Amino acid sequence: MSAVLDFLQLHIEMVYIVILSIFLGIEVISRVPSVLHTPLMSGANAIHGVVIIGAIIVMGKAETDNYLALVLGFLAVILGTLNVVGGFVVTDRMLEMFKKKK
Template sequence: MDFTYHITPIDGLFVLALSLFLGFEVIKHIPAVLHTPLMSGANAISGIILFGGLIQLVTTPPDRIWVLVFSSIAVFLGAVNIAGGFFVTHRMLAMFQVNKKDRKKS
């Protein structure tokens, strides 16, 4: 069973507009306390983008150069976003840890 589906440019623009609107609405209503778990979720989504870009790179024929270029950019930006997200999440979690000096005082 060979099934292929091609996304048209209109489909891509619709998905982009819908995801931008939905993402903005979700982030707008998140309380400040939940921003650290939200960052972890964003790292997971970036991981999906990274794997999707890698799959696209492996399965695309070499003559479709623009697909390869954009897939490479997606892999690079996904990797940068994952690394930066983990760094920022680590720093945010470090703000909630009590120092050993502070524990002895109380």
């Protein structure tokens, strides 16, 4: 338990970021018209693709003879990229359609 508290203490700045980001996320979204729900979901989906950065770090730190890390890291990079690129492109297409309708 104390270990967890110490971990928080060590990362207290990040804890602040977390809390502020939570409120920010709520504020930013709270008055969105319902037509935009799906594109917004899709856009948010692309944004959480930031995991790709973690994947890149895993991949970049892997020892050249650590095949487990190499293979899993490689997969992670591919999947993360799919998430980011696919997410943004799909959102763009949705919004494009949205404009045409209007």
